[in-house]
Amino acid sequence: MRIMEPRYFWILAVLPLVWIISLIVHRRSIFFLKSLGYVRGTLIDSQYRIRAFLRFLLLNGILVFSVLALVDFHWGLEPEHSDRKNLDIALVFDISNSMLAEDVGGSRLDRSRDAVYLLMENLANSRYSFTLFKGEPLLFIPLTEDRIILENFLSRINPSYLSSPGSNLEKALARGLETLPVNQERNRAVLLFTDGDNLEGNAAAAARKLYDENVRLFVFGIGTEEGAPIRLGDGSYLADREGNVVLSRQNRALLKEIAELTGGQYLDLSEVHQLSGIEEILTQSYGEMEERGIGAVSLSRYRLFCGIVLLLLVLYFVQGRLRWN
Numbered sequence: 001m002r003i004m005e006p007r008y009f010w011i012l013a014v015l016p017l018v019w020i021i022s023l024i025v026h027r028r029s030i031f032f033l034k035s036l037g038y039v040r041g042t043l044i045d046s047q048y049r050i051r052a053f054l055r056f057l058l059l060n061g062i063l064v065f066s067v068l069a070l071v072d073f074h075w076g077l078e079p080e081h082s083d084r085k086n087l088d089i090a091l092v093f094d095i096s097n098s099m100l101a102e103d104v105g106g107s108r109l110d111r112s113r114d115a116v117y118l119l120m121e122n123l124a125n126s127r128y129s130f131t132l133f134k135g136e137p138l139l140f141i142p143l144t145e146d147r148i149i150l151e152n153f154l155s156r157i158n159p160s161y162l163s164s165p166g167s168n169l170e171k172a173l174a175r176g177l178e179t180l181p182v183n184q185e186r187n188r189a190v191l192l193f194t195d196g197d198n199l200e201g202n203a204a205a206a207a208r209k210l211y212d213e214n215v216r217l218f219v220f221g222i223g224t225e226e227g228a229p230i231r232l233g234d235g236s237y238l239a240d241r242e243g244n245v246v247l248s249r250q251n252r253a254l255l256k257e258i259a260e261l262t263g264g265q266y267l268d269l270s271e272v273h274q275l276s277g278i279e280e281i282l283t284q285s286y287g288e289m290e291e292r293g294i295g296a297v298s299l300s301r302y303r304l305f306c307g308i309v310l311l312l313l314v315l316y317f318v319q320g321r322l323r324w325n
Contacts, residue, residue, distance in 0.1 A: 002261065004208055004300075008070040011063075018063065022056050051319060058316040062309055069305035086125040087187045087282070088143060090176035091116060094194035095159045096134045096167040097238060098248035101195070103228030104270050109158070111222050111269055112193040116154055119191070119278050120147055127186075129179035132157060133172035135164030135200070143179055169194070169258075170201025173217070177210055188215045189264070189282070195223035196251030203254060207261040216264035218281060223250030224270055 029048065093116075099109040120128070128150055130141035140161075141153060173190060180188045190210060210217050227247035230238040238246045250270065259266040265281050268274060 002074045004072040004074060004211065004261075006071055008067055011067045011070070015060065015063065018059060022059070026052050026056075051322075054319055055316065058312050058319070061312045062316070065305045065308045065312065069302045069309065073301045073305075074299060075301060086127075087123065087189060088127050088129075088180050089119075089123075090129045090131065090143075090179045090188075090190045092131050092133065092137070092172050092176040092190055092192045092194075093157065094134075094167055094172075094192075095132050095157060095161055096197070097159050097230050097232075098167075098195055098197040099222070100159065100232075101223060101228040101230050101248045103224045103226070104222060105272060108195050108222040111272075112220070113154055113157070115193065115220060115269055115278055117151065119282075120150060122278075123282060129176070130154075131172060131176050131179065132161055133167065133169075133175070134159070134162040135166035135168055136162070137168070137172040137175040138162060139175060139179060143181065167194070167197070167199050168201045169199040169203045170206040173203070173206035173210065177213060177215060180215060182213075188213075190215055190217050192217060192219045192255075193222065193269075194219070194255070195248060196221060196255045197223065197248045199251065199254065203258045204261060207258040211262045215262065217259050217262040218264045219255045219259040219266045220269050220278065221250050221252055221255045221266060222269045223248065225249055225252065 029052065093112065095109065099112070100107050102108075104111045120126075127143045127145050128141070129139065129143045130150065130153060131137050131139050138161075141150060144150070169192075173192070176190045176192075180190075207217055227249035229245045230248055232238060240246055250268075252266075252268065256266040267278065267281055
């Protein structure tokens, strides 16, 4: 089960206000009944209290199930027929200074570079765009099939390509999505290469946007949980204000979370033997779809909750029309 729009849960905060208003209305109605000469325990009094309690339950149910429809629960899978073939890939590549850490048998940047080389060798008929990011993302190569241009560019990238500090993942994923054309009979994916260290922006929101556009996110994490120092151009190591050497660690939890939000996958590239897993992940996700024209998508259950809201609304208006004995 996944919740695609958790931000709407804040609406439930108005429930106490609904309860207070309902209590005030109930007390005024009781006072009005007493002014007409009815006393507690009579038939009219009992009928009113029962119907008031029923209205209270229905109003609360309408609000709660409306929120559940908005947050968009997904569970279960259904087959998706598709004639789309081949793959458009947006490569989103982290070139922050932390990618220079050497805890994977070399730098994280070099491991990511090797992974992309292997990817292009094994995925024929694919088109690639290339977006680099630090604090701000920048598209360097629009979508193309020209492997020579891609490989030449890949061999030269380093953190000096961008000067902005930090690593804004939300903007980077949004920029990668923009490079993928819509309304074409091709599958689309964003491939993210990063250590997840000190990322900025709302990455979960960006992942949900990818899901809404039917684009999967495949995250390839690089770096160990123990961390490693970051070697600078002059051979020294990055230090904090107190002079302590900074250790950069992979943020596996975040990277797994954003991949799962889109129906994609996470792969840890910290071990060199995991490089072969890139082709396997993409083949599992897209290969069978290309052969049979069938894939699987998770089911959105908002219609179920909308149906319950509609039923509760009908009951609310029906009970208001019923005549008193």
